[in-house]
Amino acid sequence: xxxxxxxxxxxxxxxxxxxxxxxxxxxxxxxTPGLVMDVxxxxxAAHATASSSGVLTMRTRTPAxxxxxxxxxxxxxxxxxxxxxxxxLQPTEYQPARAAQAVFDxxxxxxxxxxxxxxxxxxxxxxxxxxxxxxxxLRDDAAARDDLAAFAAGWRRILHQPALVLAAIAAxxxxxxxxxxxxxxxxx
Amino acid sequence: xxxxxxxxxxxxxLLILASLSSGPKHGYAITRDVRMFAGxxxxxxxxxxxxxxxxxxxxxxxxxSPDRRRPYRLTGAGRRSLERQLSVLERVTSTVxxxxxxx
Numbered sequence: 001x002x003x004x005x006x007x008x009x010x011x012x013x014x015x016x017x018x019x020x021x022x023x024x025x026x027x028x029x030x031x032t033p034g035l036v037m038d039v040x041x042x043x044x045a046a047h048a049t050a051s052s053s054g055v056l057t058m059r060t061r062t063p064a065x066x067x068x069x070x071x072x073x074x075x076x077x078x079x080x081x082x083x084x085x086x087x088x089l090q091p092t093e094y095q096p097a098r099a100a101q102a103v104f105d106x107x108x109x110x111x112x113x114x115x116x117x118x119x120x121x122x123x124x125x126x127x128x129x130x131x132x133x134x135x136x137x138l139r140d141d142a143a144a145r146d147d148l149a150a151f152a153a154g155w156r157r158i159l160h161q162p163a164l165v166l167a168a169i170a171a172x173x174x175x176x177x178x179x180x181x182x183x184x185x186x187x188x
Numbered sequence: 189x190x191x192x193x194x195x196x197x198x199x200x201x202l203l204i205l206a207s208l209s210s211g212p213k214h215g216y217a218i219t220r221d222v223r224m225f226a227g228x229x230x231x232x233x234x235x236x237x238x239x240x241x242x243x244x245x246x247x248x249x250x251x252x253s254p255d256r257r258r259p260y261r262l263t264g265a266g267r268r269s270l271e272r273q274l275s276v277l278e279r280v281t282s283t284v285x286x287x288x289x290x291x
Contacts, residue, residue, distance in 0.1 A: 018239070018240060021215055021258050022236050023256075024215070024216070024256040025232045025235070025257070026232055038231025038232060039233035040233070042237045043233065045233075045237050046237065049240075
């Protein structure tokens with residue numbers, strides 16, 4: 001499983017050529033922090049090589065640009081809704097609710113048309129772009145389809161282990177509570 | 189052989205070419221061979237980064253195999269490149285050993 005995740009870090013074209021071999025080698029080696037770092041370094045180098053040697057063609061660059069645009073389109077709405085949520089969680093005399101209130105007020109001062117644009121049209125466009133990019137990538141890239149299938153199969157296996165799921169929920173909840181306590185202690 | 193902090197390991201590409209000089213090998217066999225003859229542990233990322241570069245330059249080529257672990261072999265250009273690199277290393281070694289002996 002770890003091996004598949006590590007191989008997924010490489011560019012799709014690289015994976016199509018060497019992915020199976022690298023996975024076979026990873027299955028022979030014990031997973032250590034040094035091995036993980038080595039593979040991450042290799043994946044970064046493969047991405048850098050792909051970009052500089054022109055392997056990253058227009059066909060792959062356009063979806064990358066579209067994904068960035070989708071993130072930028074949805075970012076203001078996410079910021080606004082996060083600020084609205086945070087300011088409702090505690091009195092606004094205290095941080096981070098005070099900063100959240102300032103962000104919320106800045107958005108609220110915008111004209112109604114701009115708010116509809118940011119909260120309605122922009123997320124709709126982002127959703128359309130994201131779905132189009134994902135659909136085209138999955139349609140054209142067999143390795144990406146395999147990765148998605150492996151990812152889904154992994155989640156299915158995990159969800160069929162109630163003890164593991166409950167332990168994960170307990171761990172995540174504990175981290176959330178501890179983070180909240182630390183933030184509250186620091187902010188007073 | 190443990191790696192000493194003051195010794196840089198040789199270029200992975202050279203180590204792979206050297207390993208393939210005794211015949212075709214797949215990735216795992218290359219790492220074992222290199223560890224045995226050079227005392228260098230090539231990580232999987234380093235190994236396949238170097239394999240991709242060597243194949244791209246036409247110095248090694250994949251051998252058809254039904255196995256997931258595809259073997260590689262030296263090409264003619266790879267053999268000549270290895271011989272040139274070894275010749276340079278030999279000259280450097282003999283020159284520096286002579287200088288150290290006379291210093």
